[in-house]
């Protein structure tokens with residue numbers, strides 16, 4: 003079983019499902035140097051958002067912890083600990099990043115793909 | 122009041138002490154203040170400071186910490202503060218104040234706030250070098266300068282101020298005596314029973330108390346300096362230093378000289394509106410005799426006078442003063458003198474007709490509690506020594522003459538206060554006497570002004586910002602009010618656990634549960650967890666020794682630094698800190714670190730913890746760098762963990778001319794003993810080879826200072842945001858006892874502290890404080906010493922270097938790849954630019970380069986190659 007991210011044009015296989023430690027993330031490099039943070043929570047759900055942290059402008063979100071606030075699944079930035087709602091990418095602590103842009107993470111479609119046969 | 126038509130009038134304040142400053146604050150809040158120009162003549166060389174907390178200067182606070190005059194306050198209100206230029210005479214006819222520098226300042230209204238001077242008994246020799254008083258920062262400096270070389274100090278005066286001074290001498294390491302004229306200590310505030318309990322407690326601390334003893338003269342040596350104190354009964358006490366702290370006298374000379382009436386025992390006579398006989402002159406604070414004929418030596422009544430005077434002045438322009446003004450004040454006090462809690466409130470001596478005492482006294486524990494109950498059952502006052510629980514609730518009841526809602530017998534028993542249930546306070550009871558804030562006002566702040574914490578309530582009501590003795594009661598009322606409003610004030614960790622960290626620790630210790638999922642399912646509220654509970658559980662599991670921190674489910678709980686065994690930096694790169702025990706390192710070791718840093722292009726810096734930090738590694742470079750370090754004999758320095766950081770050392774007896782023990786060897790031994798110990802917050806330590814303290818041990822979680830007889834152990838020190846001087850836990854310990862004591866101290870802390878609570882905060886919060894800690898770790902008062910020892914032995918026996926073990930295990934190594942789909946590619950977004958011959962992170966918009974160095978880790982299914 004592999005994990006696929008839709009990069010805007012097509013589904014792209016990025017890793018094996020077993021590469022994802024529940025509650026934690028990995029970073030994925032897309033062709034035009036775009037970085038995606040990919041997570042699997044302890045319940046098995048997958049999430050993919052920008053890896054770039056809007057507050058520090060460092061590519062580190064894949065190293066954050068997963069959590070939940072009420073019924074929202076959340077991601078906590080490892081840098082300054084802002085909390086993001088993974089269902090819509092919105093930062094729950096602050097509305098805007100220091101550069102004035104809205105503090106919202108782009109979300110990427112993600113799915114588990116079961117190969118018909120080992121390639 | 123002047124009637125001329127000048128639009129700007131002149132207000133002159135003489136004295137910028139505690140009450141003077143408070144007057145300025147109250148005055149500038151008055152709308153009328155806009156039409157006035159304010160000049161302040163001050164004798165001292167610095168703006169107003171917190172005299173009440175003067176003794177904090179002996180435990181690490183600085184003069185700046187005590188300042189009362191917020192920066193910008195004077196400028197904002199255009200106040201002309203003339204430091205070091207006291208008033209020398211008042212010409213009431215011409216409304217002029219003369220100053221020492223020869224200036225003459227005109228006033229329309231003059232406010233005197235000159236405070237008091239310490240009373241020095243008229244006996245021979247009090248001007249000899251070595252005689253001191255205790256009122257100003259300069260006095261403290263002088264005492265401190267001499268305390269370094271003095272061995273014995275005598276304090277004349279066993280009242281509140283005398284005991285404060287004795288505490289200061291004790292903290293300076295002096296053999297301390299207190300000489301008191303009355304038959305008991307703190308004669309004004311406490312009764313005989315309370316005085317006896319206080320005396321026992323203080324003598325236990327090594328202070329010698331002489332009551333019913335009068336000083337008859339200071340003895341001087343051939344050099345003219347103090348060598349002792351002669352007592353009226355003929356005895357002589359040897360001493361290098363004498364502090365006179367036997368009460369104060371109002372500074373009313375300026376008023377006397379210009380013909381204003383003063384009271385029989387001093388103090389400028391004022392009416393309820395703080396006016397002297399001359400309507401253009403007001404007096405406030407300790408220099409004034411209030412309308413009830415008393416001269417108050419406490420700050421709270423002074424503050425009330427300051428408020429009154431500001432109102433008087435504002436209203437003078439109109440129809441004349443309104444309201445009751447200042448007609449007298451409550452002199453209740455709650456203090457910690459030499460670490461002993463003492464409180465006295467209402468009428469502590471039971472002078473009213475038909476008043477009865479309800480009394481509890483336990484000489485063994487040094488607790489004395491007395492309540493004075495009136496004939497009608499109302500609480501009139503009380504004395505509490507050794508245990509002041511309940512003061513916050515009892516004082517307002519006594520001051521308001523309110524009847525008790527529970528039986529007084531229950532309230533005097535030390536444990537009884539908590540079990541007797543809440544003592545209902547009426548809303549008009551004054552909760553904070555410093556700022557005259559009622560319980561009702563506090564409730565309203567929470568209910569109507571949205572203050573949702575003690576800090577917020579302090580801000581909007583000022584309650585709790587004076588002497589601080591009402592803080593506990595304030596906390597209770599705020600919590601009650603928030604709970605009534607349905608705001609959760611649960612002490613649990615987060616929405617996932619209703620337990621505190623200490624409770625979770627006990628659960629894990631007792632049940633042996635070692636998985637976050639199981640803990641969350643059985644003792645928590647389910648869900649994913651969060652950034653608070655995950656690392657906390659990870660830390661508790663690690664404290665109790667549950668294998669490598671990256672194994673199995675534990676790996677997913679670690680905070681970002683622990684997860685990569687390195688410290689995350691601002692651009693997403695990491696730093697590497699190998700352990701350098703005690704800061705001792707061989708030339709070979711230095712060269713190895715230098716070579717590794719050079720080969721990988723890392724930035725190097727000596728840390729504040731006596732070791733070397735290498736910065737700039739990406740996650741995929743960390744294993745390569747560590748492989749080299751481990752091969753060269755280095756191990757993890759845990760700079761990333763809430764665990765032991767460093768044990769700093771000084772060079773000690775081996776090299777230093779002054780050292781009396783081998784501090785370096787002990788620092789190394791301790792660092793190796795406690796390395797890897799996970800705790801609620803980071804732990805830092807230091808060992809100094811003599812009292813010069815070059816390792817700064819008194820600012821550490823545990824610090825050791827060598828003495829010629831052994832080692833002194835200090836605990837609870839802290840640098841950082843809220844510095845705290847460590848407390849002496851035990852003196853002159855031999856090596857074995859020292860180590861066992863530290864073992865138990867650390868394990869007791871780990872067992873009971875909150876999440877991210879340094880030992881300093883924990884110790885402040887610990888019920889019973891230092892005495893309790895001492896009892897637990899030295900006398901095993903809780904019967905847990907064997908358990909604590911066992912836990913520490915288990916930690917030491919189970920220690921493995923985290924990095925060596927990580928490198929040896931492919932599963933643990935899987936995380937060290939920048940990209941899951943492009944293993945071996947270093948992160949192109951982590952870039953650097955050169956600066957001062959090294960690298961630094963590129964700033965946003967700056968074109969930087971990546972660090973190229975050999976990357977030897979090969980992706981998801983990886984093997985580690987040795988270079």
Ligand code: SRM
Pocket residue numbers: 688689690696698726727728729730731732733734760766767805820821838839840841842843879
């Ligand atoms: C590297 C170093 C500064 C330096 O260049 O010298 C440093 C760096 C950091 N310190 Fe520190 N502290 C360093 C010595 C100190 C010291 C001095 C000392 O240890 O003697 C102190 C004051 C002493 C103390 O802790 O009581 C100190 C008090 C703090 C505090 C405040 C702690 C407090 O109780 O108030 C923090 C914040 C915290 O922990 O919450 C902090 C936090 C940090 C963090 C973790 C900030 C962060 O979140 O990134 C920094 C990690 C950088 C890194 O990658 O290593 N650092 N820090 C020093 C590492 C020492 C070492 O060898 O391990």
Ligand SMILES: Cc1cc2nc3c(=O)[nH]c(=O)nc-3n(C[C@H](O)[C@H](O)[C@H](O)COP(=O)(O)OP(=O)(O)OC[C@H]3O[C@@H](n4cnc5c(N)ncnc54)[C@H](O)[C@@H]3O)c2cc1C
Pocket residue numbers: 135136137138139140141162163164165172173174175176206207208209234235236237255256257282285372375405406407408417418419420421423456588
């Ligand atoms: C060690 C210590 C501990 C204390 N503990 C407590 C406590 O726990 N609780 C409590 O309620 N109170 C305590 N007090 C008392 C408290 O500090 C005083 O009540 C308070 O400072 C009085 O304020 P004040 O402004 O009237 O006098 P001060 O604070 O003494 O200020 C008077 C100022 O006027 C200046 N001055 C005098 N003459 C002139 C002049 N001619 N021209 C210009 N300036 C002049 C003085 O230099 C001084 O700066 C303590 C005092 C000390 C010394």
Ligand code: SF4
Pocket residue numbers: none
């Ligand atoms: S003082 Fe602040 S900036 Fe400097 S190392 Fe410590 S935490 Fe970082």
Ligand code: FES
Pocket residue numbers: 552553554555556584585586587588589590591592
């Ligand atoms: S009583 Fe002193 S601060 Fe409240």
